[in-house]
Amino acid sequence: MCHGIMNNLRYVPIGTFLLCVGSVSASEVTDEVMVVTATSYQTKASTAPASVSVVTQEDLALMPYNNLADALTTTPGVHIADLGQGRKGIEIRGMDVSQSLILIDGRRVSRASDLLGHSNIELQNIPVSDIERIEVIKGPMSALYGSDALGGVVNVITKPTTNEWQGSVRGGGSTVIDESGNTANIEVNTSGAIIEDKLYLKVSAGHAYQGLIKSRNHEHETDIAGNRNTFVDAELKSILTEKQELDLFVRVGENETWYDYIPTSGDGEGLKTRSTNVFDTLDYGVTHSGYWDFADTQLRIYGSRVSQTNEKNVGTPNTANDVDEDVIDGYAQFYAHDAHHVTVGGQCSEQRLKSADLTSGKDSADQAALFLQDDISLNQQLSLLLGVRYDDHSDFGSHVSPRAYLVYAPSDNWTLKGGYGEGFKAPTIKQLSPEYLSVGTGRPFDIRGNEDLEPEVNKSYEVSAEYRSSQWGSTLTLFQNDVENLIDVSCVEGCSGRPQPGKTIYEYFNINQAEIKGLEWAGHVALSPAFDVNMNLTLLDATDKDTGKTIDSKPESQAYLALNWHATDQLITQVSMRYTGEQTYEDNDLPSYQVFDLAANYKLSDIDFSMGVSNVFDTYLADKSEHFTYAIQPRQVYLNGTLRF
Incomplete structure (x- = not known):
C-alpha cells in the first residue's frame, strides 16, 4: 500500500412560494459564477452536479473575517461549531468537523488537527487577502475526494498570477467594548512574472492576534483563548512547454494559543493555570499539469509537518505531539464520444503520529484509492454524473463509494437537481488509541480513544430546485444523511459540574445508525438599484436511531437575513442578523439566540476599507443558559483596510 511509497419544516412554504412565483414570468439571468470543486473542472454553479454555495469577494468585503471559519458564518447548511475557548470548526449539514474536507486550489490541507484535539490550525494559515472565492459543496464527495469528504468540501480558490507584478497590504483590528x-492583523501579498510567460512567483505573509477574553461569570477562567498566528508562503509556477506546467509550493507557520483555568484535582489543584500550546507547521507541494491532445493530466505530491508543544505556569506540561502527512494523487480528464467527460485517477496517503502517550511512541495509517467519474450530457437540458471510488485502508480494508447525480435545466431560469452519494471515513489514529489522550488544545475537556471503533459510512440523498433572474433568485434543497457508525463523544469521567481540562474525560464511540435530514433555502431580492436583501434558512433534524434522542450540538435551525444599501458606487452598508436555534448538550436543552451586525465597505481604485460593529447587542450565551460550554465573540468595533499596488 502507501507505506512503501511514502516511506517516511414549517418554513417550507416560504421557499416554495418564492420558487413558484418564478414560473409566472421569466426575466434575464445575471452572469453566473463558475466553479470547479463539484467536478474538478470548470462548470456553472447553477448546473454543477452538487449543492454548491459560493462566497465571493463582495461577500467577504462585508465580513470581519481573519480565517476560513469567519468567512463561512452566513453560508446555508454550514454550522461554525465551537471547539472550546473560541476555536472554530466547519460542520456541513449536521456532520462533524472532521467530516468536512478543506482544500486550497484543490489541494487537501493538513488534517493534523484531528489528532490534536480539533485545534483548527488548518483554518489559520490561509492568506485571506489572496482569496478569489470560496466554493462549498454540501453532501458526501468521497467518490471524487475520498476520506474526510463525508459531509462536504470547502475549496478556497486563490487569485491567479499574471505577468504584471501586483500586490496588496491588508491590516486592521478590532476593540472589544468594556x-x-x-x-x-496584517497581511502582505505580491505576485508577478520573474520571466514573462515562463516563470511566476507569489509570496504571502501574515500575522494575526486575538487577545484572551475572560469569563464574565467564572473568575480565572477563559471564554475565548488568546491566539497569535504567523505564516509565510511562496508559490512558484513554471511554464515548461506549451503543454506542461510545474508548480512548487511551501508554507511555514506558527500558531500559539493560551487560556486560563483552575484545576479542581491533581497537579496544580486550586491554582490559576495558564496553558499555552504552540503549533509549528510546514506544508509543501509539487504539481505537474499536462494539457495533451488526448487528455488533461495532473500529478501532485504534497504534505505537511505539524509539531505541537505545551507549557504551563503550574503543573506538568501536556505531552508533545508530531503529525506528518504525505499525499500522492493524480488524474486524467478527457472526452469520450463527445457526450462523456471522463475523469480517472488515484490517491495514496499516509499519516504518522509520534507521541509519548502512545505505548509504542508512534503509530501510522495509510490509504490508497482509485476513482472514476463520467459526466454524461444526455441532451442540452439534461446531464447525469456517475462516479465510484475504491478505497483500501491499512486497518479496515476495502470500501466502495458510489455517486450518481442528475441535473435538468429546462430553461435559463430554472434548474432541478437530485442525486445519491456515499462517503467513507476510517477512524483516526487518535480515535483508535485508548492510551492516547487528546489534551490542552483549547477545549474544556480531554478525549480518549476507543480501539473498537468502526469506520463511518454516509448514504446521502438530496433534491433541489433553483430559480434565478436579474432581480431575484431562490434555491430550495431537501437532504437526508443516513449514517452508519457515526463517531461521537460521550463523557465517562468527571461529568458533574463545569468541564475541566485534566479532569473531565470524554471517549469516542459509534452511533450505530444516525439520521440527519433537513432543508436548506436561500434567496436574494433586488428591491431597487440601491437596496437588496440576502437571506437563507437551514432546518436540521439529527437523531440517534437506536435511542431516538437528538444528537448533541446540532442546532435545529439557522437563519441569516441581510439588508444591503449601495449608497454610492464606492460605499456599501449592511445590517444583518444571524439566528441559531435550539440544540441539546448532555441531556440539557440550550435556547436559541441571535446576533446582529453592522458593516460597511468603502472602495476606491487602490484602497478599500471594511468597518462595522459585530454582535451589536453583546449576546452572551452563559446569560441564556448555564449549560453553554462556550462563548461567542462579544461586541466589537472593527476596521480593516486593503491597499492594492
Whole structure:
C-alpha cells in the first residue's frame, strides 16, 4: 500500500412560494459564477452536479473575517461549531468537523488537527487577502475526494498570477467594548512574472492576534483563548512547454494559543493555570499539469509537518505531539464520444503520529484509492454524473463509494437537481488509541480513544430546485444523511459540574445508525438599484436511531437575513442578523439566540476599507443558559483596510 511509497419544516412554504412565483414570468439571468470543486473542472454553479454555495469577494468585503471559519458564518447548511475557548470548526449539514474536507486550489490541507484535539490550525494559515472565492459543496464527495469528504468540501480558490507584478497590504483590528480581547492583523501579498510567460512567483505573509477574553461569570477562567498566528508562503509556477506546467509550493507557520483555568484535582489543584500550546507547521507541494491532445493530466505530491508543544505556569506540561502527512494523487480528464467527460485517477496517503502517550511512541495509517467519474450530457437540458471510488485502508480494508447525480435545466431560469452519494471515513489514529489522550488544545475537556471503533459510512440523498433572474433568485434543497457508525463523544469521567481540562474525560464511540435530514433555502431580492436583501434558512433534524434522542450540538435551525444599501458606487452598508436555534448538550436543552451586525465597505481604485460593529447587542450565551460550554465573540468595533499596488 502507501507505506512503501511514502516511506517516511414549517418554513417550507416560504421557499416554495418564492420558487413558484418564478414560473409566472421569466426575466434575464445575471452572469453566473463558475466553479470547479463539484467536478474538478470548470462548470456553472447553477448546473454543477452538487449543492454548491459560493462566497465571493463582495461577500467577504462585508465580513470581519481573519480565517476560513469567519468567512463561512452566513453560508446555508454550514454550522461554525465551537471547539472550546473560541476555536472554530466547519460542520456541513449536521456532520462533524472532521467530516468536512478543506482544500486550497484543490489541494487537501493538513488534517493534523484531528489528532490534536480539533485545534483548527488548518483554518489559520490561509492568506485571506489572496482569496478569489470560496466554493462549498454540501453532501458526501468521497467518490471524487475520498476520506474526510463525508459531509462536504470547502475549496478556497486563490487569485491567479499574471505577468504584471501586483500586490496588496491588508491590516486592521478590532476593540472589544468594556473588556479585553482586542484583535489585530496584517497581511502582505505580491505576485508577478520573474520571466514573462515562463516563470511566476507569489509570496504571502501574515500575522494575526486575538487577545484572551475572560469569563464574565467564572473568575480565572477563559471564554475565548488568546491566539497569535504567523505564516509565510511562496508559490512558484513554471511554464515548461506549451503543454506542461510545474508548480512548487511551501508554507511555514506558527500558531500559539493560551487560556486560563483552575484545576479542581491533581497537579496544580486550586491554582490559576495558564496553558499555552504552540503549533509549528510546514506544508509543501509539487504539481505537474499536462494539457495533451488526448487528455488533461495532473500529478501532485504534497504534505505537511505539524509539531505541537505545551507549557504551563503550574503543573506538568501536556505531552508533545508530531503529525506528518504525505499525499500522492493524480488524474486524467478527457472526452469520450463527445457526450462523456471522463475523469480517472488515484490517491495514496499516509499519516504518522509520534507521541509519548502512545505505548509504542508512534503509530501510522495509510490509504490508497482509485476513482472514476463520467459526466454524461444526455441532451442540452439534461446531464447525469456517475462516479465510484475504491478505497483500501491499512486497518479496515476495502470500501466502495458510489455517486450518481442528475441535473435538468429546462430553461435559463430554472434548474432541478437530485442525486445519491456515499462517503467513507476510517477512524483516526487518535480515535483508535485508548492510551492516547487528546489534551490542552483549547477545549474544556480531554478525549480518549476507543480501539473498537468502526469506520463511518454516509448514504446521502438530496433534491433541489433553483430559480434565478436579474432581480431575484431562490434555491430550495431537501437532504437526508443516513449514517452508519457515526463517531461521537460521550463523557465517562468527571461529568458533574463545569468541564475541566485534566479532569473531565470524554471517549469516542459509534452511533450505530444516525439520521440527519433537513432543508436548506436561500434567496436574494433586488428591491431597487440601491437596496437588496440576502437571506437563507437551514432546518436540521439529527437523531440517534437506536435511542431516538437528538444528537448533541446540532442546532435545529439557522437563519441569516441581510439588508444591503449601495449608497454610492464606492460605499456599501449592511445590517444583518444571524439566528441559531435550539440544540441539546448532555441531556440539557440550550435556547436559541441571535446576533446582529453592522458593516460597511468603502472602495476606491487602490484602497478599500471594511468597518462595522459585530454582535451589536453583546449576546452572551452563559446569560441564556448555564449549560453553554462556550462563548461567542462579544461586541466589537472593527476596521480593516486593503491597499492594492
